[in-house]
Amino acid sequence: MTNELEKAYGNQRFLSSPDGRPLRILAEYLEPAARFQRYKVDDTIVFFGSARAPSPESLENEGGVDEKRREMARYYDAARELAKRLTEWSKNLDDDDRRFVICSGGGPGIMEASNRGASEARGINVGLNISIPHEPSGNPHATRELTFEFHYFFMRKFWFAYLAKAVVVFPGGFGTLDEFFELMTLIQTGKIRKRMPIVLFGPDYWRRVINFDALVEFGTISASDLDLFFDTDSVDEAYDYITKELTEYALPHPGLSL
Numbered sequence: 655m656t657n658e659l660e661k662a663y664g665n666q667r668f669l670s671s672p673d674g675r676p677l678r679i680l681a682e683y684l685e686p687a688a689r690f691q692r693y694k695v696d697d698t699i700v701f702f703g704s705a706r707a708p709s710p711e712s713l714e715n716e717g718g719v720d721e722k723r724r725e726m727a728r729y730y731d732a733a734r735e736l737a738k739r740l741t742e743w744s745k746n747l748d749d750d751d752r753r754f755v756i757c758s759g760g761g762p763g764i765m766e767a768s769n770r771g772a773s774e775a776r777g778i779n780v781g782l783n784i785s786i787p788h789e790p791s792g793n794p795h796a797t798r799e800l801t802f803e804f805h806y807f808f809m810r811k812f813w814f815a816y817l818a819k820a821v822v823v824f825p826g827g828f829g830t831l832d833e834f835f836e837l838m839t840l841i842q843t844g845k846i847r848k849r850m851p852i853v854l855f856g857p858d859y860w861r862r863v864i865n866f867d868a869l870v871e872f873g874t875i876s877a878s879d880l881d882l883f884f885d886t887d888s889v890d891e892a893y894d895y896i897t898k899e900l901t902e903y904a905l906p907h908p909g910l911s912l
Contacts, residue, residue, distance in 0.1 A: 734771040741779070
């Protein structure tokens with residue numbers, strides 16, 4: 655006689671219900687953790703930035719492109735080049751484990767550029783996708799075995815922060831601002847205790863979007879809080895700053911988490 659009873663863990667209706675939410679949240683912690691362990695990924699360099707930044711190649715098919723679109727394409731190229739150089743540096747470290755793996759949100763634009771640069775350097779790289787309506791998910795350059803699809807934004811952001819040893823923030827919109835300010839809050843309040851160099855790439859953009867000096871002037875942040883990140887529009891300067899910081903603070907402490 656065949657047992658037709660359904661096991662709880664196979665009950666998709668329950669797992670998709672409000673009562674099953676804690677299990678879904680836990681799954682978005684445990685399954686990525688298992689994969690990162692399997693592929694020996696303990697340290698990442700996270701790239702944030704706009705999903706709408708075009709590649710220079712895509713602009714060739716557009717007519718009458720304005721200067722702002724061309725500027726965003728230059729940021730795409732900068733992210734691609736920086737990710738490539740950091741991957742090459744990481745691969746030349748005297749370490750058997752995979753160190754300082756490029757990680758992005760897995761989507762198009764700046765995210766695609768960073769995965770693309772890492773892939774061109776023949777390095778594995780991570781894509782932390784999020785399922786949202788009317789937005790493309792995934793890009794072809796993230797390593798297939800390390801491409802994830804999250805439902806919960808907060809679990810996705812946990813994995814950004816938990817493994818990150820450095821962060822590069824390129825021009826972006828609401829999502830990029832959210833990711834940047836959450837990291838700033840965690841570092842400012844001491845919730846992130848590890849040393850985490852943060853590069854704010856593109857000062858011309860960021861100074862127009864965020865008036866940091868006004869925050870200091872009104873006393874809502876301290877002047878010293880501006881030292882929590884390094885701003886530049888130079889790939890060379892960003893590369894030198896990140897590799898120097900990682901060599902001094904992260905290499906002696908492999909796998910150091912929050």
